[in-house]
Amino acid sequence: MTIISKDISKAVALLIAEDIVAIPTETVYGLAGNIYSEKAIKAIFETKKRPFFNPLIVHIPSVDSLSTIVDYIPKKAQLLADAFWPGPITLVLKKLQNIPDLITAGKDTVAVRVPNHPVTLELLNQLKFPLAAPSANPFSSISPTTAEHVETYFKDNIKMVLDGGACKSGIESTIIGFENDEPIIYRLGSTSIEAIEAVVGTIQIKNKKEVTPDAPGMLERHYAPKTITVLTDNVLDSIKKYSDKRIGLLVFNSEFESEAISSQIILSKNGSLEEAASKLYDALHQLDHQDLDVIIAEEFPDYGLGKSINDRLKRATKR
Numbered sequence: 001m002t003i004i005s006k007d008i009s010k011a012v013a014l015l016i017a018e019d020i021v022a023i024p025t026e027t028v029y030g031l032a033g034n035i036y037s038e039k040a041i042k043a044i045f046e047t048k049k050r051p052f053f054n055p056l057i058v059h060i061p062s063v064d065s066l067s068t069i070v071d072y073i074p075k076k077a078q079l080l081a082d083a084f085w086p087g088p089i090t091l092v093l094k095k096l097q098n099i100p101d102l103i104t105a106g107k108d109t110v111a112v113r114v115p116n117h118p119v120t121l122e123l124l125n126q127l128k129f130p131l132a133a134p135s136a137n138p139f140s141s142i143s144p145t146t147a148e149h150v151e152t153y154f155k156d157n158i159k160m161v162l163d164g165g166a167c168k169s170g171i172e173s174t175i176i177g178f179e180n181d182e183p184i185i186y187r188l189g190s191t192s193i194e195a196i197e198a199v200v201g202t203i204q205i206k207n208k209k210e211v212t213p214d215a216p217g218m219l220e221r222h223y224a225p226k227t228i229t230v231l232t233d234n235v236l237d238s239i240k241k242y243s244d245k246r247i248g249l250l251v252f253n254s255e256f257e258s259e260a261i262s263s264q265i266i267l268s269k270n271g272s273l274e275e276a277a278s279k280l281y282d283a284l285h286q287l288d289h290q291d292l293d294v295i296i297a298e299e300f301p302d303y304g305l306g307k308s309i310n311d312r313l314k315r316a317t318k319r
């Protein structure tokens with residue numbers, strides 16, 4: 001049975017025994033295992049039903065430990081690590097030879113970050129090995145932002161969820177790769193483009209569709225509720241279109257009034273994109289459990305974290 005617990009020493013014991021444990025981070029909950037344990041890493045992929053071609057993110061306790069994972073640190077990678085770690089930025093860099101191929105899907109690069117969560121930082125400090133941790137959800141479903149979300153997903157399939165409360169950022173890390181030492185955004189996420197550009201200057205975006213070159217197009221649907229979800233810049237029009245259905249509405253900052261709406265969640269009454277991002281997945285989880293016919297999601301402003309929220313909503317609407 002899954003145990004939701006705050007006991008870090010219990011998580012340490014399970015991880016040393018090559019078991020897997022769900023852990024809190026500031027972005028979403030992760031499903032963690034020792035990066036050097038083939039048994040643990042295989043269990044992560046199997047539990048998530050994640051295809052092996054989709055690599056995992058390595059979590060380390062400090063900027064200093066980066067040199068135990070990667071072979072070479074471009075200047076702008078060091079600048080980003082110093083500026084944002086601990087925090088929701090993942091760097092994809094050339095791996096050291098001893099980093100297992102299972103973690104990197106056979107690539108010669110590895111994704112790595114220092115998470116900004118006191119419980120998981122304490123856990124990492126007590127362990128002698130880094131943790132590989134993809135999001136703690138079945139492959140392509142909505143990411144978990146509370147211990148209860150994880151328990152609902154995995155019930156008896158994992159032994160422990162280390163409880164660190166609700167995730168503060170609420171969407172996944174921004175992933176940055178390097179080509180000729182220049183940073184490139186591979187996945188939009190919890191650190192805004194504007195914040196990154198303030199540190200390293202103008203940055204190119206190749207917001208990959210969670211695909212590897214050998215598996216084009218397969219992973220466009222991601223972060224998705226079971227309920228049909230549509231994204232719109234005209235909420236009233238969409239309400240009209242689905243007026244004979246049970247509608248759940250997911251909006252940014254202002255309430256819509258219509259008898260056709262069965263349920264409505266406003267993500268941030270003050271119009272804060274940060275607050276909206278932190279509540280996005282929990283809102284999708286809630287709406288997905290309300291026996292609705294359709295979730296109508298309002299498109300967000302196209303700047304700051306609004307861009308990252310739109311990216312996740314787009315993937316949630318793919319069928």
Ligand code: AMP
Nearest residue numbers: 055056092107109110111133134135210
């Ligand atoms: P998740 O932890 O579930 O958010 O997924 C981790 C994501 O990190 C993967 O889906 C990839 O998009 C990305 N990633 C991990 N390792 C690499 C790598 N070596 N090169 C490019 N992208 C990577």
Ligand code: MG
Nearest residue numbers: 134135136143
């Ligand atoms: Mg994921």
